Amino acid sequence: MSPAQAEHGPPPMVQATGVSKWFGDLVAVSDVSFSIGAGVTALLGPNGAGKSTLLRMMCGLARPSNGSLTVLGKDPRSDVAVLGRIGMAPQQEPLLDYLSGRDFVELAAKLHQIDHPVEAARRAIQAVELDPDDTRRLSTYSKGMRQRIKLAQAVVHDPVVIALDEPLTGLDPRQRREMIALFHRLGAEGKCVIVSSHVLDEVERFGSRVLVIAQGRLAAEGDFREIRNLMDDRPLRISIRTDQPRALAITLLDRGVISGCRLESEDALVVDTSDPTAFRRAVAPAARERDASLLEMRPLDDDLESVFRYLVGQ
């Protein structure tokens, strides 16, 4: 390790600098910069946010329209050799259906020119909890099995950087737990595991560093707890059903926990708050003070899209 590295820590395994990617008029990724090291990193964002495009660029499948993206210091697009140290499970479902699962993983091992490809394929298939002696064609595999065999071909050559695009789709809860444990094992071994997902709770279970991608931009990055807090603290519009909407609205306005309100009906109120935490603390005492019954409280913009929109605005 050079003195500079000793001072600043190990160099990042994946480094993106001002990366943009556009397809005609459509901007899929816009000026994204980040660096990723060993361990599990989640790429979180809604469908169409640009996660898959970023992963594809990391694996050399697509070229950035602007900026640079290196993996282990090399351009994966032009340096074929670095692909030997990258493993990827793409999002798309189709596989080489005329092969058996074993042949499919063995093919990957052989193309990576690793020693003992047959044994390596067996190990990889066992690691994803499939039967290495299963000779059925991939066309007969269920969705969960297809997801797992994709993971097996991604790790069969013991890559350093592993990019997994929505790898938990189609798995049952037990399989998800096993796969997440596998990601953690790989991360603990010093590998750089990048997992994309559009499911907030799923990413929470990775318990990892998170890059939030929304509308092609890097909306936030950091430890999952920081991101979660950021998401929890964003302005909210909340629908409240109560028998005394007017009185409750006045009290909440007086306490300064809402910035606006609208009476929807004789028992419904919609309020805007820029401090959801303070609002949550204040609403029950306010109702008690007015002797109002709280029948229902429901956030109107709690879907993931609105969370990401907010983060992009930040």
Next chain:
Amino acid sequence: MNPHIYRVVVRSQISPGRLLAWAGLSGVAILLGFVARAADDSVSFATQSMGTFGTNIFAPFIALTLGSAALGDLVEDRTLVYIWLRPVPRYSMATAAFAAVISVVGPIVVVVMTAAAAVTGVDDLLMATAAATALAVFAYSGLFLALGLRFKRSLLVGLGYIAIWELLMSRLGDWFARLSVRSYPMSILSDATGVEMRLADRSTLASYIVPVAVGLAGLAYTSWRLTRTEID
């Protein structure tokens, strides 16, 4: 050439439907051989038959169905990623796919057409048919391999190319004919038996060199395209 990719491509090309189509076309070729043998001017009829059916129809259509599918199908069903992601030089992938197409199309077309030529009983036609169809297979395989990677509906584009360029435009004049692949293998047949055929007036040297050059150009384009294309 990568042997693993070669095997995958060969395996992907063989399907029951295709086997049935190849068997049907092979039957027609052998039948033509018997018809030519029974014809009054069997040399002329046999040469015309081997040229018209073998190099104008059989070779290009079989090469089209397999060549365009070799990499084209992998692009279309988005499975090329499982080959492309590996540290294999792109020219090696292209060469493996090309070899796979040749090794399936070659035996079907060359063996069947040579057998058909043997059935005609015209001795001069035997080696000429083998050479002409082999060269046609080489040229069309390279051409359609590249086409499969370049166009989304490559089978339709290829059919359009065969029908419009090879079969129609090539008749418009000598310069058009020079740009038609089929005129070169047909010239080999014409040279061998002395039977004059339309378009079959290329020099012997050109008849051998041009189809090889076309096949290699298709292979080179495929290699280049694999390095440039973005994989979905």
